[in-house]
Amino acid sequence: MEAFHFLSFTLLLFSCSFSAALRYPASHRNEIGPDSNTHSVNGQAERLIRSLNLFPKHEANLVLNDRFAAKNAPGITEKQFSLNVTGGGNGPSIQQFGHYAGHYSLPTTKAAKMFYFFFESRVNKSNAPVVIWLTGGPGCASELALFYENGPFQIRDDMSLQWNDHGWDQAANILYVDQPTGTGFSYTTDDSDIRRNETDVSNDLYSFLQEFFKGHSGYVKNDFYITGESYAGHYIPALASRIHKGNSDNEGIHVNLKGFAIGNGLTDPEIQYKAYPDYALAAKLISKSDHDSITSNLVPPCQSAISACDFGGEDACTEAFSTCQEIFNSIMETAGSINYYDVRKQCEGSLCYDFSRMEQFLSDDRVKSALGVKDVDFVSCSSAVHNAMMGDWMVDYETGIPNLLENGIKVLIYAGEYDLICNWMGNLNWVNAMKWSGQAKFQGASIVPFVAGNAKSGELKSYGPLAFLKVYNAGHMVPMDQPKAALQMIQGWMQGKI
Template sequence: MASSRTLCVSLLLLLLVSVSCSYATSRLSSDRVSAKPPLSQAERLIRSLNLSPKKPVNIIKGDVADFVPGKIVEKKFSFLGDSGPSIEDLGHHAGYYSLPHSKAARMFYFFFESRNKKDDPVVIWLTGGPGCGSELALFYENGPFHIGDRLSLTWNDFGWDQVSNILFVDQPTGTGFSYSSDDSDIPHDEKGVSNDLYDFLQEFFKAHPEFVKNDFYITGESYAGHYIPALASRVNQGNKQNQGIHINLKGFAIGNGLTNPAIQYPAYPDFALDNGIITKANYDDIKKLIPDCEKAAKTCETQGGESCGEAFGTCENIIGQILNIAPDINYYDIRKKCEGPLCYNFENVEILLNRDDVKSALGVGKDLEFVSCSSTVYEALNLDWMQNLEVGIPALLEDGIKLLVYAGEEDLICNWLGNSRWVQAMEWSGQKAFGTSPTVKFVVDGAEAGSLNSYGPLSFLKVYKAGHLVPMDQPKAALQMLKNWMRGNLTKTE
């Protein structure tokens, strides 16, 4: 690749997450929302993201013969070309893991060793969607590089590889460069998602034993508000049962996530009114939709199955009404106007990653297309959307595994208010103490960059001047947040 390509991989991830937290990006039509959104809705969303994969998912037929379950194939690579550091000088890896509990699924990942020291924590980043590739975050948010015009890559001074050894994984199967020969390999619930990721982590640490002793953290955005707690519980369970390699799980962080929909959906009208998006009269009308949403969410929780699809449709009416009133708002960042159908343009990452020379450098077959956001994966997890993933978190807190929930204050889709409410409502031994904890300043470069509440292993951080994609909007604050949190002192100033 040309030496001018220095590196940038995060906006797509950002977009990815946005796709997740209520699928409001598809601009649902207001009064009537189908219980199960049609495939065309997901396809419209992907087109509106200025992403146009030729196929909705990578299903490569006839690829079973070479499939070796549980095997990792990895290679070093450099995006910097001849004038940059050599491959030997860079701890940049790309690889495929053959999922053992599948017919022929291969999970693609990037691994970037810390620019600082190898004993920095290992961090895994999960993008949302569901069905969007981790490369969106990698190039537009918190990866080592940023992608600019003419596909130029530049070093990201605030990449999270400054303080961690970081993994970006294309998951679930069918996302990004991950693929299978059988569409039945695409998981339909968090059990399937978390088991696949746990199997991957086991094999990853076998392939990289020098990192087994490092602290381990799970992070991500948007619909990863589902993935992250599920994976944290799976890792904790594996550790307790002495399954394979002990993963040194210390904490998990959810950014502008969708975690407890029954609490987060009713927060939409309050947030919209507080920020002048709707009028008091609008608010009074929209609030009438909340009882049906709460009832449907409860039915989903107790009955599961198709009732969860019905709950999704019922609750989406709330955000649909708000977007009808404010059709031009950027629902990922209410300070901005929506430019284009999805408010951001991330097409450069798709152009870059579908170049033959780039795919060759990454060990990706020429017949594979980078699928930025998969409508097939999105549809496969339709009944997972309204599931409450908060329920497993108290047990993790009681085991001393810390949680950071952070949210950019300008995001509507997975807004800070809804996230704050589910965190406050969560029942655990420290609930009362957390609820009465003082709100303190989060300071970056001597300036107030957010407000923080914390008690014991639980922290909630509202990030100022940031939307849905905090590492993109406030990269320096996001890096300091990660570093301080992992070191156990979010209030420390630099």
């Protein structure tokens, strides 16, 4: 395989993003405690939540209260809402387009309701693409992206909203979905509805999209794109394959799928975990001797465990996660308090980011009333959902992408250069290794500058429907770190200019 070297980079790191209720009876509340073992599976979930300065009331949005069962009517319950946007930005009048929030009763569950936001585009909404955004974790709410990355507005320090001049609603009609069940404002009254694999996750999302397009039939003809970051590197290929199958089998409404974009994603763990020591060495997080030791002693057991996961089911895959995570833990023990979402930064104690304004805003009774979720608590990141998906973590979701490419579905893989946890090196490696009819030509394609405005903002490699973009001066959350470049990226890609 031809080696592919990007131009100069400084520090690069890994992170697979993380997002997460209703009124539980007191006996069922499970506060996240401070003394968790951070090297256990459950401890990792809690550590990730704390690193974002989030303090969800519950482990999952599981409502053990019979009075909610009566609310599980079939279909979608949706309302148009208006929040007071007072600060900054160049947004139009809120009356000029629709902002919607709703719950969808998932038909293949006992009592699950999926929550979503839908924002009509600020520009040419009738013809603009429809984009769905999925936040990773697994188990984190998509409101993280809505308020801190690419949504129509952002939360200011005084808890007021201001327009985001680089919101992706400038280029598309955009859906933000809280999923899997138990995350954000998505809830259930039965814990058997908590998902454990991508088959159930993608079926839930496909079912939701069918119902959404019934209610918003004017958008059925519009191009449709799937986007997201981090653990959505699992969600997105699975959903794209499910939509493609539904279209091929003439199931329900034809979803006009044109492509999908994964930002700093976890897609092919075998290749991406192997890249950790290489990235950490290049980023000067570890020494050459550390790199060689990790590569010799920790990578081979990880590769063997992933092979066992391929055939051994959920338990084997959970064991593979624990084995492979030793690679990352070893790097972090050497790197110290580095922010693994953005290696240019240090974490202060357990705090790497402060997203607490989102929890405060979405816990305000006036906001909840406007959204139609007055009786529902908000679970920013669900440790229970995170833990339930551990058997899914090490599964390779690259395998379904070649078929989509061969059928003309566009694929954009992008990564901020300073992210460790889902670093650009590991992502590029799996994209290069993917076997499809255009593999050799993609590998041999020239690297060209990606320019946003008048600034060189990244390095692009592409052939046919496949593109890979390394974004400069960005960590794990590219739309947050480089909002102008991210908007131009998604807009140009959907328009066929990337």
